[in-house]
Amino acid sequence: MTRVYFDHNATTRLDEKALAAMLPYLRERYGNASSRHGSGTLARKAVNQAREQVAALVGAQPAQVIFTSGGTESNNAFIKGAAGMMKPGQVVVSAIEHPCVAKPAQELARAGWKPRRLAVGRDGRIDPADVAQALKDPTGMVSVMLANNETGVIQDVAAVAEQARAARAWMHTDAVQALGKIEVDFNALNVHAMTLSAHKIHGPKGAGALVLDKRIELKPLLSGGGHEQGLRSGTENVPGIVGFGVACELAGQRLREVAPRLAAMRDTFERGLSGMGAIVFGAEAPRVPNTSYFAFPGIEGETLVIELDKAGFELASGAACSSTSTEPSATLLAMGVAPEFARGAVRLSLGRDNQPEQVEDFLKVLSATVARLRRLTAIAV
Ligand code: PLP
Numbered sequence: 001m002t003r004v005y006f007d008h009n010a011t012t013r014l015d016e017k018a019l020a021a022m023l024p025y026l027r028e029r030y031g032n033a034s035s036r037h038g039s040g041t042l043a044r045k046a047v048n049q050a051r052e053q054v055a056a057l058v059g060a061q062p063a064q065v066i067f068t069s070g071g072t073e074s075n076n077a078f079i080k081g082a083a084g085m086m087k088p089g090q091v092v093v094s095a096i097e098h099p100c101v102a103k104p105a106q107e108l109a110r111a112g113w114k115p116r117r118l119a120v121g122r123d124g125r126i127d128p129a130d131v132a133q134a135l136k137d138p139t140g141m142v143s144v145m146l147a148n149n150e151t152g153v154i155q156d157v158a159a160v161a162e163q164a165r166a167a168r169a170w171m172h173t174d175a176v177q178a179l180g181k182i183e184v185d186f187n188a189l190n191v192h193a194m195t196l197s198a199h200k201i202h203g204p205k206g207a208g209a210l211v212l213d214k215r216i217e218l219k220p221l222l223s224g225g226g227h228e229q230g231l232r233s234g235t236e237n238v239p240g241i242v243g244f245g246v247a248c249e250l251a252g253q254r255l256r257e258v259a260p261r262l263a264a265m266r267d268t269f270e271r272g273l274s275g276m277g278a279i280v281f282g283a284e285a286p287r288v289p290n291t292s293y294f295a296f297p298g299i300e301g302e303t304l305v306i307e308l309d310k311a312g313f314e315l316a317s318g319a320a321c322s323s324t325s326t327e328p329s330a331t332l333l334a335m336g337v338a339p340e341f342a343r344g345a346v347r348l349s350l351g352r353d354n355q356p357e358q359v360e361d362f363l364k365v366l367s368a369t370v371a372r373l374r375r376l377t378a379i380a381v
Helices: 016-026 038-058 071-083 099-111 128-134 157-166 238-274 301-310 330-334 356-380
Strands: 065-068 090-094 114-118 139-143 170-174 193-197 208-212 291-295 346-349
Touching: 016 238, 038 065, 038 193, 038 208, 038 238, 065 071, 071 099, 071 139, 071 170, 071 193, 071 208, 090 099, 090 128, 099 114, 114 128, 128 157, 139 157, 157 170, 238 291, 238 356, 301 346, 301 356
Parallel strands: 090 114, 090 139, 139 170, 170 193
Antiparallel strands: 065 208, 193 208, 291 346
């Protein structure tokens, strides 16, 4: 059975070109980028080239790119690192942040900070009036994700950044799920810091970056040899960084072609869904082109995902990162979705390898699977 992968918001296949660029740094070019000899210089040059490639994709300066082990580390590095430089105040995050933003923000309460969550509406977007209300209290930092990992809904980060700046707060965005799907421009977003991850854009796992306004000082998470401008000690993951750089370059070259193709497939899928009695979450809001988050009332998302997997289609239920838990998605609950509908949530996230025929085939399988599960549920009742 050929399997079809529809879970690109969880992770993506490593691009062959990224792999080819990485291999020499896993074999003969094994130098430490901090060493002064020829091997070290080769590694240093490769890291710096990748820094240019990452910076170019987001319109930043290479010196603003701090390499990390991925999105989780970058988000923690900003939130904890910023808190380490300021007097405790309010830390404002949206109610739908990934746990690697939500949890560090929450944990700052122990250090005297006041965590505050910005509510989202039924469409999955935050309301600028709520931001203004929150910022009436003295605020040290604000973090709002650019695109949500479950719904794909895009926030007006530039507008929030303007409000945050007016309140003299530092503004961060987690752009992990937006990169490679829409244009991401560090300066246009007007943020002080931005999180990126390689494995969501066909790069390797375990590489990412924090893009940082040079006027911002962070307390490093890791102390040691002072790598990455003193912000991230530890011998650089040269192969991972090289792969990340190439993945960024490819993402930039392909965005104009890939985004409309994915949007067309997603729209075909959702037209098919509408005839089956499904709900689509966040469909009224601007979304990244590859994501569709839906539910069939009365059918558990987990059950549907297992049945679809047996039929050769790989999707996620709820948030992929917490798919071991059966709690309904916190993002959907924040959007005011009733828990019984939220439990039905299934996410389709397309990638550049997917083809329209796969979506057509999937719609047939989905329709048959849903009909079968409905019959079983009817018997059970
Ligand atoms: N932020 C968002 C929005 C994500 O979707 C993810 C991964 O699922 C992360 C951060 C974490 O990134 P990483 O897997 O590179 O740690």
